[in-house]
Amino acid sequence: MKITVLGAGGMGSRFALMLHRAGNEVTLVDGWQANIDAIRKDGLQADFNGERVTAKLPIYSPAEIDRIGDQADLIIVFTKSNQLTTMFDAVRPIINAETYVLCLLNGIGHEDVLEKYVAKDHLLLGITMWTAGMTGPGHVTLVGNGNVELQNFAPAGKNFAQQVVQVFDDAGLNATYSDNVKYAIWRKACVNGTLNSLCALLACNIGELGKTHGIEGLLKAIIAEFAAVGAHEGLQLDQAEIYQHVAATFTSDIADHYPSMYQDLVINHRKTEIDFINGTVWRKGEQYGVPTPDCQLLTQLIQMKEALVKAK
Known part of the structure; x- marks a missing residue:
């Protein structure tokens, strides 16, 4: 699956790394220039349950969004809640009628913002109990186990939501489809x-x-x-x-x-x-x-x- 992750902090980096290692085509978008520079220079560096891992992933700032090229099948949102509107204003060019958006942010009420950018039947909501720590630009520490629950916001999105569950599960993210997300x-x-x-x-x-x-x-x-x-x-x-x-x-x-x-x-x-x-x-x-x-x-x-x- 072609996936764009918005927000390359600890959690965004965890999901990007695990999905990349499972064979998906993953692109990062982040607003922290030092983080972008570090990942471009040395790759995403991770202490992954005691194993040192490096992943060469393409990463762009929101201002560079027109350089991404082909639009993603799925956009995963890990930007900060208070940056959500600014980020989606910037990434509008990579969202079309076929794009699905999955919001895994901490907190309540994000769908009220996202409905302005993506149709309800292409909006997925979820939660994750994975953890991640950022130790510096381009460096994360990933320990422990976790899971993901997700669901389509509108009935028409169920089939794609179930595809995402399978993609996540294949990447070791322990995903389940929820009937009451x-x-x-x-x-x-x-x-x-x-x-x-x-x-x-x-x-x-x-x-x-x-x-x-x-x-x-x-x-x-x-x-x-x-x-x-x-x-x-x-x-x-x-x-x-x-x-x-x-x-x-x-x-x-x-x-x-x-x-x-x-x-x-x-x-x-x-x-x-x-x-x-x-x-x-x-x-x-x-x-x-x-x-x-x-x-x-x-x-x-x-x-x-x-x-x-x-x-x-």
């Missing part, structure tokens, strides 16, 4: 709304977070806010199951992992996707008259820290 997206948002925001604020990894005093009560309070707002979106989130799912990461094979929000804010001083996670729950809570004090506080604290480190 919206639930899965909100469930994943609960994970990011707890682990990502808290690890970024406390400057710790997942395992260290799990050892902090009072973490159980705080996790349950945050999840309860997601559930209260989700109920107004037609979702009945299983709070007990989600809490157990989050808590299990503290002693799992990703316990030493620093989530993407930590990597963006603490290491790279880049703006985070907090507005599309806890921030969305806060905004929707105000819309529905649902109090969300914990999500509001986490959003405001992350935004304050972004300002302090002059995140861009």
Whole structure:
């Protein structure tokens, strides 16, 4: 399959590398010039479960999009949520009536943006529990195991969605077709709304977070806010199951992992996707008259820290 990955950070690089190694034709688009230069010079460098791997992949900036040539069968979105509109404005030339777009971003509500660029029956939504760390321009660390769930946004896209599942599975990405991806997206948002925001604020990894005093009560309070707002979106989130799912990461094979929000804010001083996670729950809570004090506080604290480190 001919695939273009938007966003060559940790997760975009993981998917690009694994799909490339499985024989797919993969192109990267990224907005970080140092990353583009490093990958062009030395290839994508990865510590892949202890193995040193190099992949020579074509990579372009959004301004160079007209150099890509043939349009992709599938565009996978891994750009940051706050960069979504800017990126898709730039890549319009590689989107036609046959192009499918798969959004695997953390957070809630991305389909509202993507519907402006691709027909609903060519839009796929999903979540992934893979992890990845970026250690420098063109260098990533990929450890542990994960999976992908995805679904077509409209009924007409089901056949292609199932083809993507097979392509991903052949690449070792452990993909499954979901009959209720919206639930899965909100469930994943609960994970990011707890682990990502808290690890970024406390400057710790997942395992260290799990050892902090009072973490159980705080996790349950945050999840309860997601559930209260989700109920107004037609979702009945299983709070007990989600809490157990989050808590299990503290002693799992990703316990030493620093989530993407930590990597963006603490290491790279880049703006985070907090507005599309806890921030969305806060905004929707105000819309529905649902109090969300914990999500509001986490959003405001992350935004304050972004300002302090002059995140861009």
